[in-house]
Amino acid sequence: MCRWAAYRGDPLYLEELVSSPAHSLIEQSHCATRAPSATNGDGFGIAWYGDRPEPGRYRDVLPAWSDCNLKSLARQIRSPLFLAHVRAATNGGTRRDNCHPFVHENWSFMHNGQIAGFDRLRRQLENMLDDRLFHARAGSTDSELLFLLALQLGLKEKPLEAMSETIAFVERLSRHLTGEALVRFTAAFSDGDVLYAVRYATDRRAPTLYAAPMGTGGGYCLVSEPLNDEADTWVEIPDGSAVVLSENGLDAALFKPDDTDAAELVAAQ
Template sequence: MCRWAAYRGNALFIEDIVSSPAHSLIAQSHSATEARTPTNGDGFGIAWYGEREAPGLYRDILPAWSDCNLKSLASQIRSPLFLAHVRAATSGGTRRDNCHPFVHGRWSFMHNGQIEHFEKLRRPLETMLPDHLYATRAGTTDSELIFLLALHFGLETAPLPAFREAIAFIEHLATHLGYQAGVRFTAAFSDGNRLYAVRYATDENAPTLYASAMSAERGYCLVSEPLDDNRQNWMRIPDGSAVIIGADGLEVSVFETDTSLDFAMPMVAAQ
């Protein structure tokens, strides 16, 4: 499983989360404590918002701990909203197009989790994408595909409902093709204004998510693992939750898929 961190608030240096803390995201890339494996060395990425509507993006296939450019950029870039990710590949090869975050227009997205039986579901899932979104698919991961499905289901105007519908569709498709539905989804995404996160799993065993207020910056940080040993500073986000961080602070609500939705299934038979 991957590790990630996201921040929204007054502008701060990216290094304050990515490289400076005792258990920073770079530290988690080689010594994660709440993942299946401690090493997340299959690439990394950062997406940050500044003066333009679309975010800046830097990704590479090197392990985060060995990329001097990442540390240099993180020490120089100040941003009020950014997403950072270190990857442990579960689907898709180690290539730049498969590294998170993914960006489409003003939206950025990163993910920790997986779609079970993805290699069997990938082709019918891709057939659901309209041509203009399918043409933007650069990599081969389930994460990028979930992001594009959410764009198809209305991410631009209704972010959380779009992901509810995208995940429900994946679960319905798996069942329709005779597979046990299984989605693990702990993700962060943003339009440059609000920062959103979801912690969800079909089997109620979603990857971890924590939140912490950063009072000096009047902001909040969301992470896969706490950045220090002071657990009192970190609130564990419950499984089946959505988080919205905006100008008014942090809000946590229930996130669950709608089992009553009726989808037109792609015309692809199970392999």
């Protein structure tokens, strides 16, 4: 399982999540405490928003703890919205194209989790993409494909609904092809204005997600595990939840895959 951190609020130096805290994301890359594996050394990435609509991005296959460039960038870059990720590979080799966050136009996405039996589902899932999104696929992970499927299903117009339809479709297809479905999905995604997160799993064992206020002006961070030992600061987001961080602050709601159209999509495969 991977570890990630995201922030939205007044501009903040990336180091305040990535490298400075006692249990920073870099620290979690070799000493995670709330994941099956303590080591997340299969690459890392950061995506941040500035003056342009599309995010900047830096990724590499080195472990986050061994890349001095990451610490230098995190110390210099200030952003009102950014995503950062350290990877423990489950699907896809250790290569830059498989490192999160993934970006498309002004959207960014990162994920912690898995799709069981992904190799049996991959071809059918890729067939759902139109030519433009199919050719945008650069890596081989289930995470990138989930992101592109959500874009195909309307992420730009209806972010949470599209993600719900995406997960529902994957579950339906998995049951159709393998007789069972196991999806574990804790993800963050943004259009550069609003930051969204979802924690969900078919077996109720979704990877962890926590929220805490940060910075000034109503800023919040979302993390896989707390960045310090101040227990009263951190609120665990329950399994089956969606979080929306906007100029209005933090809102949370129930998240459940909507299979209204999933059956028709599966039947068409």
